[in-house]
Amino acid sequence: MEFDQFFDQERDRLLRLCWLATLDREAAADVAQEAMTRAWARWDELSEPGSNPGAWITTVALNLARSRWRRFRRAAEEGRRPVADVQIGVTDPGLLDAIRGLSYRQREAVVLRYWADLKVEDCATAMGVSAGSVKRHLTRAHERLREIVDPSMLEEVYL
């Protein structure tokens, strides 16, 4: 696959992933741009047969987003940066509020499991944690999501 094709194919998905991870437009664009640039820089390797650039860039983007989130959280805790609370116009504010209410890791798990449709094991790989940890995050997330999501949409998680 040529990089241009990959870029076209992944761009929108990457931006959405990054926003879901960060809930911040600016951060999403930054992270997506950085991840894509890194992919380009390593395209020789990523384009080899057997490689999975989509999974790779997902992991990279999540790592970047997580790192950024930690910085900002700390800054916010110390009062040096206002907690991001930008109101955006969406047609599903209930869902937005719900995922805002999740911890970062819970949100990551939900995004990867339900939005990216990854298996728990693949979620774990992308998040850099164990499968059991992913399940725990999902279980806790479900408690909040059940308020606004049909419980039948949430898979049973066996810890």
Place this chain on the structure above:
Amino acid sequence: MTGLQDRLDQLAAEAVDGLAIARPRPSAGRTGQERPRRLLLVGAAAAMVSLIGSAVALALVVNGSTRDRVETTDRGPAPVESISPSVELLAVFRRPRTEADVLPVAAAEELTDSQPELNLSASRAGPSLDGYTVYAIPSFDGLWVCNYLVDTGDSGRPWGGGCGSPAGIVTSLGPAWASGVGGIHGIVADDVIGVEMHGKPARFSDGMFVATGSSSNADIELIREPDRAALVAACDVLAPLVRLEERVNPVDAPTVAALTTASLATAEPTFTDLAEVLAEAGRDGLDLDEIEASGGQIAGAARAAVVTCERAAVPGWAIVYRDPGGPPGPPPPTVDLSDYGERQDLAPTGATAEAIHGPGLAPVTRAAVGNTGIVAFVWDRVNPPNLQACALVLFDSGSSATCHERDLAGAFLSIDLKDTADIQVQIQSNERRAAFATAEVDGQTWVQEARGPYFVFVLPSGQATVTLYDPDGHTTR
């Protein structure tokens, strides 16, 4: 899609509506398979802007020299000059903080796609640049990269203008910038590392050089990176930082212990990219002849470090200036880091920004004269184990320095990291035989092999004693 998947996707789609990322591309002379030099741009950049409506002209012609002049006049439009297509790719500019900033990040082709509000053809007349935003876009290989000058002015009126095909995307940055603060704000060409207007240095803030004062008939100078060889650092510097972890007892060396493998375990540690960029910058070696010079160049080098770190999205860093010493000259430049509050707290000892950049540091930087060096340390100690560390070292031989030779092998480096995060750095040269060095702090000893001409230690608080050894283990200093 499941219902939840569908809702999440719809939510995300709405949230990112209007956002765009630039397609990384090779720069002129490169193939698509080569690594982009995306963070640091050096080289003979040439950018030309000529613009501006009927009564105002701003012409910027960059020819690769150290200082270039931008003049604004009230005498009418400047001629449209050709664009020198030699600016290398910078695919990623830091995004300004607010959406009102209108995305000066993306390539112009994406700007035009995604930002229909950009006015590419309008023109206006006015007595000065006040209130207007000027994007200058050098081109190469059909790719347009956004450089721009922003003139907030007093009026804040939107303005658009073009200046030849297709340089000069012009737009208003919106109310965020129409703050009534007169002056010119600008992110300028990629290798511009300093801006002076009316003889006063511009402040580097949030990815931009900000100069205040009337922009009518403004006398603006762009300080360009002296030479790529002037920026030295790199894998040679970074690698020891990482490997140092293996050499120390984490309990006894909390600063070093912060460099956990977790940062390496990520798919792409941030400092890797930075290291590569810096390595590329320093690959040609240190040319002190090029950088032995004025405080302005020191400032430029330091600003280059700032820009590099900024563009690398390195989360924590600080820069320590050293007066080059020698005969009385212009005072050491200062770098206003106050705009990096989110980073300043990341110093190794957790000091506050004030401790790093404020009065606590100033005496150190001023007093420690007689030697070479600007040292920038880059930290991310946000929350272990998500840590990274980088350092880059810039040298300025200064007027009194003894290291005019290109070969700085045996550079002597001592670091004093005190609890207040004061950083004292001494770099000396002329020990060409040094092969490794030891640093001792409070009875603990660290060993570093020479990495090129450098020895870099990250040490716990305290005074370090550094000893250099030749390859046979004899003390050389």
